[in-house]
Amino acid sequence: MRHTVCIAYYMKNSSNHSSNPASTDVFENLRLELRRGCLIIAVLGQLKTERYGYTLRKAMEDAGLPIDEGTLYPLLRRLETQGLLVSEWREEDKRNKRFYRLSAEGKRIFKQLIEEWENINASLEQILTEE
């Protein structure tokens, strides 16, 4: 619930920017910057249970955070290189699929990230309600 504060805030105000192409670009860049960190947390959160790439994408889309494959797969590789995810190739429905899940280190870091996220959210809520 609290995790959506920033996104909701920006989406609420996005209609004000639509007329000017320059400000639309600015908004789009800021939106992407804002999303970048959120997506990492969302992906880590989704991978508490094992999934392969396509189902992960679907799950993210269903949760309201669509992510294109060009962003998702390189991100998964990066997180795996950093030791936050583990993966294995397995056959399912007669096709080889790569399944990802959080590693022990990933679980630890994810917990820290959630704490940090909640602190940021609390601060933002305070700032935004002051306005």
Place this chain on the structure above:
Amino acid sequence: MELIERYLQAVGFWLPKTQKRDILAELSEDIRSQVEDKESELGRKLTEADLEEVLKQRGSPIMVANRYLPQQSLIGPVLYPIYLLVLKMAWLFCFVPWLAVWICLNIFVPSYRGNAAGNLIVGTLHGFWMALVYIFASVTFAFAVVEKYALKSGFLEKWNPRKLPPLRDANRIKRTNSIAEVVALLAVCAFWLTFMSSPVMVNQPDLKIILAPSWRIYFWSILALMLVTCAFSMVNLFRPYWTRLRATVRLFTDGMGWGLFAWLCKTNLIAEITLPNVAPEKTMHAANAINWWMSLSFPFIIAGGVLVVLLDMYRIVRIKDTATPSAGGLAALVGICG
């Protein structure tokens, strides 16, 4: 499905060999899952046009591959502003002297004016263009080396706030500069009076050099100019701020100095060279050669002079600008008074 294989092959072309197989297998699986989903949604097999649409949505092969590659740059964002500054400065130091010399050559050297305009422009632009390319290449190479090897040492993080340059005041004259000017001018004046007063510049048994009568005019003019400049530097020492009057005096003295020097180059300064056991015709020939070489330097001296005078003029303009209160300044004043 051949279209998908072709797409994967095109993506694979840009991927590193070590990860290629793995990435393509995963990408292939994702595309096939998407195709299956779409087929069950439409209730039929996808046509070529449908497949084309699916692949188009994913982006061009090079863009897709690029997302898997590490971010690479020859000069990264930390060094880039410094790189741009150095490039601009190098360009300025190359272009301004080149332009000044080119203008002077065209004004003062008849053989230059004699060339066809087209040949002249092409020839000079070629030289200038090559100089620019060399500057660009060498500066870029140097920064690429720093980016690759030196940046990792963290040398940019080793800094001390106390060593930051002092606040810039465009109108302030550094006292150290004034002291250096006074000391140097007094030393040069002493040297000038002791050794340069006579047109007989060298008077040894094995060599005698006599200067043209124009030397007398030059000698006294330069001496007067040095004394004026010395007095001026002393005033600057005690009142270390540029005023428009003093900046104009500096413009005048600098212009006079460079003008006299340029004039001297055109006066066939060496009148006579005497060497024992050397025929007078030969020594006369040597004197003429020296005079000729000196006259050749005329355009370069004019170019240097023009540059100095322009900088002096800029100083006067800058003093004028800073003396005029800005709108913001006025507003602030009104605010304070109100």
